Amino acid sequence: MKAWECTSYGAPSVLKLTERPIPQIGDDDVLVEMRATTVSSGDSRVRGLRMPNGFRWIARPVLGLFKPRCEVLGTDIAGNVVSVGVNVTKFRVGDKVLGFAGAKMGCHAAYRVFTPKMPLARMPEGLTYEEAVSIPFGATVAVHFIKDVELNPNAKVLVIGASGAVGLAFVQLCKHLRCHVTAVTSSPNHQLVYEQRADRAISYGPDYLRKLDELFDLIVDTVGAAPFGTYEPFLKPSGSCVSVSGGLADVLKAPMSKGKLISGPVPLSQPDLDYIVELTNSGVFRPVIDRIFGFDEMHEAHSRVDTGRKRGSVVIKSY
Numbered sequence: 001m002k003a004w005e006c007t008s009y010g011a012p013s014v015l016k017l018t019e020r021p022i023p024q025i026g027d028d029d030v031l032v033e034m035r036a037t038t039v040s041s042g043d044s045r046v047r048g049l050r051m052p053n054g055f056r057w058i059a060r061p062v063l064g065l066f067k068p069r070c071e072v073l074g075t076d077i078a079g080n081v082v083s084v085g086v087n088v089t090k091f092r093v094g095d096k097v098l099g100f101a102g103a104k105m106g107c108h109a110a111y112r113v114f115t116p117k118m119p120l121a122r123m124p125e126g127l128t129y130e131e132a133v134s135i136p137f138g139a140t141v142a143v144h145f146i147k148d149v150e151l152n153p154n155a156k157v158l159v160i161g162a163s164g165a166v167g168l169a170f171v172q173l174c175k176h177l178r179c180h181v182t183a184v185t186s187s188p189n190h191q192l193v194y195e196q197r198a199d200r201a202i203s204y205g206p207d208y209l210r211k212l213d214e215l216f217d218l219i220v221d222t223v224g225a226a227p228f229g230t231y232e233p234f235l236k237p238s239g240s241c242v243s244v245s246g247g248l249a250d251v252l253k254a255p256m257s258k259g260k261l262i263s264g265p266v267p268l269s270q271p272d273l274d275y276i277v278e279l280t281n282s283g284v285f286r287p288v289i290d291r292i293f294g295f296d297e298m299h300e301a302h303s304r305v306d307t308g309r310k311r312g313s314v315v316i317k318s319y
Contacts, residue, residue, distance in 0.1 A: 001019070001020055001021070001022045001109060001110035001111050002017060002018070002019060002020075002109070002110050002295070003017075003018055003019075003020045003072050003108060003109035003110065004016070004017055004018075004072065004073070004074075004108040004109070004298045005018050005071045005072055006046070006047050006067055006068050006071055006072075006073055007067055007071075008066060008067045009047065009048065009049040009066070009067060009068075010047070010048065010049075011048070012047070012298070012299040012300075012302035012303050012306070013299060014047065014067075015047070015073075015298050015299060015302065017296070017298070020072075020109065022110075022111050023111060023112075023113045024113075025083055025084070025085050025113050026085055026115070027085040027086050027087045028085050028087045028088060028115065028116050029084075029085045029088070029113050029114060029115050029116075030081055030083070030084050030085070030088055030091050030097075030113070030114045030120060031081070031082050031083040031084070031111055031112075031113055031114075032077055032079045032080065032081060032082070032097060032099060032111065032112050032113075032114060032120075033079045033080045033081075033082045033110065033111055034077050034078075034079045034107060034109065034110055034111065034112060034318050035078055035079040035080065035129040035317065035318050035319065036077075036078045036079070036128075036129035036130045036132070036133040036315055036316065036317050036318065037074045037076055037077050037078075037107045037108055037133060037315070037316045037318075038074070038075065038076045038107075038133055038134065038137060038165075038313050038314060038315055038316065039073075039074075039298070039301040039302055039304075039305050039314045039316060040075050040076065040137045040165065040305070040313070040314075041164065041165070041166075041245075041305060042075055042103075042137070043073045043074060043075065043105075043108075043302070043305070044302060044305040044306055046063060046068055046070075046073060046105075047068070047073060047302065048306070049063075052224050052245050052246060052247040052248070053224070053227075053247030053248065053249070055247070055248050068105075070103075070104065070105040070106060072105060072106045072107075072108050072109050073105050073106075073107075073108050074101070074105055074106060074107030074108035074109070074112075075100060075101055075102055075103075075105055075107060075136070075137050076098070076099070076100055076101070076107055076133050076134075076135075076136045076137050076313075077098065077099045077101065077107040077112050077133060078096075078097070078098040078099075078123060078129040078130075078132040078133035079096075079097065079112075079129065079318075080094065080095070080096060080097070081093055081094060081095040081097055082111070091120070091122075095122055096122065096123040096129075096132075097120055097121060097122055097123060098120075098121060098122075098123050098132045098133060098135060098136060098273075098277075099112070099114050099118060099119060099120040099121070099136070099273075100118070100119045100136035100137065100140055100268065100273055101114075101118055101268075102118075102266070102267075102268045103265070104118065104268075108298065108316070110318065117268065118268060119136070119140070119268055119269060119270045119272070119273035119274075120270075120273075121270075121273050121274055121277045122277070123277075124277055124280040124281045125281055127280070127287075129317065130289060130292055130315045130317055131287050131289065132287070133313070133315060134165070134287035134288065134289050134312060134313035134315060135276060135277070135280060135285070135287050136273060136276075137165055137166070137313070138164070138165030138166040138167075138168060138169040138312075138313065139169040139173075139276040139285060139287075140266070140269065140272045140273055140276060141166050141169065141244060141266050142166060142169035142170045142173050143169075143173065143269075143272045143275060143276055144266045144267070144269065144272055145220070145242045145244065145262060145266075146170075146173055146174070146177075148240075148242075148259075148262050149217075149218055149240045149242070149259075149262065151174065151177050151179055151217065151218060152217075153177070153178040153179070154178065154179065154180060155174075155177075155179045155180070155217040155218065156179070156180050156182070156214060156215070156216045156217050156218075156236075157170075157174045157179045157180065157181045157182070157216060157217065157218045157219075157220065158181075158182045158184065158212070158216045158218070158219045158220065158234070159171055159174070159181060159182070159183050159184065159198075159220045159222065160184040160219070160220065160221045160222060160223065160225050161184070161185070161221065161222035161223035161225065162183035162184055162185045162189075162193050162198065162201075162222075163183075163185040163186070163189035163192055163193060163311045163312070164222060164223070164310060164311075164312070165288070165310075165312055165313045166222045166244055167183070167185070167220075167222045167223075168192075168193070168196055168288050168311075168312055169285075170220050170222065171183055171193055171196045171197070171198050172196050172197070172284070172285055172286065173279075173285070174218075175196070175197040175198070176279070176284050176285075179217075179218075180199050181197070181198045181199050181200075182198070182199065182200040182201075182202060182212075182216075183198040183200070183201050183202070184201075184202045184203075184204060184208060185201065185202075185203070185204065186203060186204050186309070187203045189201075189311060190203070192288070192311055196286075196288075209230070209234065212234055215234060215235060215236045215239065216234055216235060216236065216239055217235075217236055217238070217239045217240075218239060218240055218241075218242065219231045219234060219235060219239070219240075219241045219242070220241075220242045220244065221241070221242070221243050221244060221245070221246070222244045222245065223244075223245055223308075224243070224244075224245035224246060224247065227246075227247060227249060227250055228241055228243060228246070228250050228253060228257075228260075228261045232260070235260070239260070240259055240260055240261070240262055241260065241261050241262070242262045242263070243261065243262070243263040244263075246263040246264075250263050251263045251264055287312070287313065288311065288312030288313065289312055289313055289315055290304070290310040290311045290312045290313060290314050290315075291304060291310075291314055291315070292315045292316075292317055293314070293315070293316050293317070294316070294317060295316055295317065295318045297316075298316065301314050301316055
């Protein structure tokens, strides 16, 4: 099978198209033929070894000294089930599915094995592969963190980095919970966040926080724009700050903050994926696609993500 391997850390040019054996499945596994995948911000960070503040010194021991241990990147997949283990009853050959491999990656290949601990679900009705694969990364991250806070109707939420896959998921899910959402993004993306029902849009800039004239129940920083101390003055006494890409200082501070700061890695969760698929089927959640590239355009797709200006998901199709 064809697969893109990350041969070292660096620019998109370090990615090489190679041939690998089609992986074998165990008795409890499912083999998925990839029809679409994404290049997420996580893929870009791992490939370029661009880590949040404080994490760079431990990145190589964790990820790999000279290149990622997971040579094939890719966190999301949408495709067809082509083989199932003898113990698998939930899926059948021919099912259209979407899955989230998370830090295990491996989806930038023609086939990916999903074990029982890796979230996999049937695709929502009426979606293309490209639309379906735009769901897992951003939406499961947002669902994970939203579960850790109590958001009442009319709660005030500030989403920083609101036009990326994670940010747009936060906007949509918080609006589903009937919150008042202020979105921080670049000026050209104001229309996009309003289409996702944001109540207010504020442009990035050196003084964007000065434009805030209210306190928030929840502040979400999806891009690691600033440490927790920058946002704390804008929180209500009972409010919380979610740092999706927080630096080491915030990650260490979070357990001692009594719920004021929430950060850290996002675990794989089948219930979270099932929940977002249910919301998609009911029309509550809508995936947003930035651009679609061919499988042979992986370098171009990574370059697009590297700009930091993608709107929603950058998708790779296999056909």
